[in-house]
Each structure stands twice: as C-alpha cells, then as structure tokens.
Amino acid sequence: MGLFVNTIADCTVPEKILLAAFQLEEAGQSPFSAEALIVAVWQQFPRTFGLKGYAEQHPDSNKVLSSLMGEKGLARRGWLNKMGQKLYALTREGRQLVRRLRNDEPAPAPTDNVKLPRDQDKLLQTFFASTAVRKYQDGRKQELTFADACRFWSITENSQGAALDARLAAVRAALADVERMVGRGKTVLSDGRHLTGDDANMLCDLHLHLEDRFSRHLTLLRNRLARN
Template sequence: MNTVAECTVPEKILLAASHLEEQGQSPFSAEALIVAAWQKFPKTFGLKGYTDQHPDSNKVLSCIMGERGLARRGWLSKMGQKLYALTKEGRHVVHRLQSGGEPTQTGTAPVRISRDLEKYVLGLFSSSAVQKFEEGLKDELTFADACRFWGITENLHGEALDRLRAILADVERVLGGSTAELSNGRSVSRDDLYLLTAVHEYLEERFARHLTLLRNRVGRN
C-alpha cells in the first residue's frame, strides 16, 4: 500500500484501530491502541530516543481526545472509560486508505498564514510546555510553563486562553486540508495544531485551580 507512508498521524492511528478490530478487539482500550499504533508505525509513535523500546502514549492520546481529536471528528466512538471503537465514517476512511485512496493532506499545495499568526504559532511550538509534553515529561510541567505557553502573567486576565483557541481555529481554517509553510522553512499541518490543542487542554485541566485563583485575584483589582 503506497499511501501509508504519506498518511497523517490520525490516519495511522485509525489503521492501527482497524487492525485491533480485525483481531476481534472491539471495543479496544486506549492503551491497546497506543501499543498497536507503535507496533505498526514505530518511527511515528516511538518515544523520542527509545523508538524501538517504548511507545509515546502522549502522541496517540493527543490525537484521540480533545476538541479536534478522532472522537470529535466522528472517526472513533467512545464506548466507555478509555474504551473506543471505529465508527462507520472511521471505517470508510480506513477502506479509502487501504484501497490506495489519497491521504487527507496529499496533493494539496502549501498555504501561507499571516506574519502575526506565524509569530504566535512559532512561539507556541518553541515553548517549554510543548517541548516537555512531546518528550513525555508532563509531570515536570509547572504553572510557569503554562503561563509562558498561554502568554499570561499574574497581572493579565485569562482571556488569553480564549484567544489561543480562536487563533488555532483561524490557522486550521486557513490550512483546510493543506499545510502551511512558515518563513523559517517549517511546515505546519493539522496534526501540529492537534498537538497544540492537546497541550492547551492538558494545562488548562491540570492548573484549573491556579487559573481560578488568578482570575479571582484580577477580578478584585
């Protein structure tokens, strides 16, 4: 199948999910999907520095969950606590990929995003929060990392969080099914935006109490 190498990260996860169902695992656990995706595509889902030894669970989970995850896309259906199954639409995507159909982002010309959007997105990718998240060091994330990611300080209101979501939505709308070429040569795809969204949602949940205290403090000023 000549399209597999060109598949997006979410599409590779779908292929792994299909493999699990072919083995009689339906519904399947998130953990089973993590291992299956890694076994099928070790270079994509292997833990950085330990590609052949350990899977990077964050990379799979960030594509499953969240507002732009596979479940929200309608490709996976949540059947219980960390239990999933392929939907009818998900099976259609798998069939298209297995029959040699074009992956989501194949054949589309790169697009350009505005300089302001580019500067903002590059700042997110270079943040310590994203770097730690990608390296599987979520336990080491601090509220200071989160504040730098969001671009807020103790003197700023949490509206910056809503702004981040709006900006990511703007970039995704501009991208469509394509990728964006940045001035530094980096390409940004929807998968990259899913990563940023996953980091945002994780930080927002983990530091919810901190954010509440921050908003209350600002509200009293």
C-alpha cells in the first residue's frame, strides 16, 4: 500500500531519510552508501533536501549527513546500522517504522500495565539507582563522569575489550526492547516504580549521550586492553 499524502507532509526529516533508504534497499542496494542516500532522498524530497537557492539542481548533503551521525543520528537511534565506511543498512526497527509510515502496518496501540521479564525489571532498577540517571534527570549533565557511565553500564576498567563491547551492545539492545514493549503504555517495576514510555526514551537518550560523551574513554580502554 502506498503512502498517504498527509503522511508525507507530516514526515520529519529523519523519517523522510528512512523512506529513501527503504527504497534503495528495495531496489537491491543493501548496504547503501551515504552518497546514494543523499541523492535518493533529494530526488524524492527536493524541497526538503535541496541546496538553498538550488533545490532542484543540487542536494544539501550536510542536511542528510547531520541526520545520520551524532548523538541523535539515525544510527544511534537504532534505525540504521553502520556497515562500513559511509555504508549503511536499515535495522529491523527502521524497517518497521518505514512500514508504519507507508501504512503497511498499523502503529502499535497504546497499552497499559505492560509485564516486563524479570531480567529487564532488574536491569531497569539498576539503571534508575545509578548516579548517571539522577544527574541526567536533575539537569546536571555537565557533572556526569566516566565513573557514572561505568556504573550505569555495569562495567569496570578491568573489562576485556570484547566483553566491553558486548556489554554496551547488550545495554543498547535491552533498552530498545523496553522502549518497544512499553511504547505509549506503562509498567510497574517490582520495586514499585512506575515506568512510562517517556522514561524508557530517557534511558535510551542517556545511554547515547554517555557513549558519545565518553567515546574517547571507551576507545582508550579498548586500546589499552588490546595491548595487554
């Protein structure tokens, strides 16, 4: 089923990029290059992604690239996988979002009192007990330290390189699962804490912020461990 006209008009810049990425993959380009995506999204949405004053002649590559990279980029949000140097592919979550935008499947309905698995319940309690969450919620992001990040991720500086990456990937996947399960509903953790979709989004944003802010620390830790 095709896109509704009002859906296209309401799409955000990241959503339009995902729609173009989907069409590239449907045409057999997977993974696709950043350059191919820039051209594809400009061809579909020249008014949004055209160079100012030359919208019909040239794409504004910076507008696309800025949506791919950074803390709020499509890769960090779990919608695109970076497959190599300037190579990307849609994730399962990215394809699901595209299908909803294309009206191929309905958006999930609001749900109440979602039941989370015990391991996710315990993990969420650990997150909310961390100093990183308290500082982030109190608007004290500038006070966050790498020690706060380590406690949030439950890692130490003695972790092996492979274990470090595996732990970060596990945290990322667990938060994405919680975000999907809770959606626009809510849940109550076993310690009595009420958790909503906004809370799940906050944890995802915090994780991305910590990864971005302390990327050099993580790289140094990996490199140091690799030499040992």
